[in-house]
Amino acid sequence: MARFYVLDVPENVGVVDVARQDDHNTVDRIGPYFRITAPETIVIDRRSTGCRHAVWYSAVAGLEGSVIVQHDKNALRVERRADG
Amino acid sequence: MTDKPVHRVRGVDHAAFPTFDPAATVRFYRDVLKFPIVHSICAAGWGPERHPDFIHFFFDIGGGDRLAFFYYFGWEPAGDQSAPGDAWARLPHGTPKFFADSRHLAINVEDEEDLLEYRRRLDESEWPVEMQVMHETIESIYTHDPNGYMVEITRALRPVTPQEDLDAELTLQALCDVVAGEAPSMDQLLTRKAELIVERAASWEPAGKELV
């Protein structure tokens, strides 16, 4: 299971919206955070989110049993951690 | 028993820096930025440290806060003046800009009109704006003053929300936890922070300060 958290602030809405569009992902909430979960891998396309750079690179609030394998101008890719 | 809150401080009284070029410093802050000079003191070293005669002078930076400088007569700057750094200290050659600029002063303005007004004042001066940046929640302009200190003028794009206070609290708790261990990394921090989110975020309520 891949899972990461995103704080609910206006700038992060694009990230959450893009995550929702993928049927593999489940988006729910824990307190003021969105929790994004998928069986193996979560991929967010940056351009679809409309995020500016500073927002894009600070959008991930937490990683649960997961690891960021890509976080660049193209995409954020979160995978299940091998040892997790 | 006192009724006063735990957190009682009221902002910056003054932040003080040395200068070797008081004339340019006055031009930059008083003449270009139009910060009023509000106080000065002429003194000498009368204590155990027999330091030179000096002038301590203050600019009003709004909100009752002040920016202060020391000018010591006859005191020479230390270190290689071609190296990165400022009047207080020079860093090794090759030190990247992000690190040299990490220590800086940011002064708040109310709105875009005011930010652009300070941009105009700087751009017409010997110290034009070097960079204008939109962060997540703030927009800022940057330049370096005549002493090499980076000065930022910034405006908030929206108020800080209560959940950001919680997020900052959890980030810093995670950071303190991971720097106590071996080779701290962002990966470790985000993993630790997810644990803290699970532990604490579900029961968080926006109005409920008692949980923070």
Add this chain to the structure above:
Amino acid sequence: MTSNSRRVGLIVPSSNVTVETELPRLLRRVDGVEFSFHASRMRMHAVTPEQLRAMNAQRERCVLEIGDAQTDVLLYACLVAVMAMGAGEHRDAELRIAEQLALGGSDTKVLSSAGALVRALTDLAAKRVALVMPYTEPVARTVVEYLEAEGFTITGWRALGVADNTEVGCIPGEAVLAAARELDLSDSDALVISCCVQMPSLDLVQPAEEEFGLPVLSAATAGAYSILRALGLPVDLPGAGSLLRTDANVQV
């Protein structure tokens, strides 16, 4: 400097000669302590509002000079220069001087003759006070209003109308006493026989106290009193009024 010696710094108007005469005469009467006096001067000839303001601008230079002498205490000895700046100004002046000295690492105690007078009257519990001053009437009114703003009631005052500060230093004692005798002191707690550090009055204080039967003080005796208090020394000097006998019955 030995443990029984103390340095007193003085900042005086350049034409003042009385502070440097009367304070040493007073403090020489302190048993077991030797005082030395170190003065710095601000140019001033006439006691007019313009010249008083110009004089205050020289204060920073004088503080630097006294700072170099590392005195134990500093008395900013122009009462009316401070009072002319507006109500409560002695606190601000003392604070500015103390800040300037402290910033340079000095722990010199800072006093002003205006503050010393207020303190002496307060410590005497004198609420209703009569004044004799050398000044012209507008300057004298400034002093009266200043002390009223400090919460004192001025029951009466006489001003001798002398503006030239050198002439103030030559006013004969008989003229000062004569002015004091014109005052109705029946409802006063204390008489300030010279509300000026330049008008000579030290020899008048004790006789006037005996003649009028109430505490009599001067800018000089109030200054000496505050210096002793600031240095933590007992206040018990002979022949200069009851203010300087305050600790006479206190065993130290």
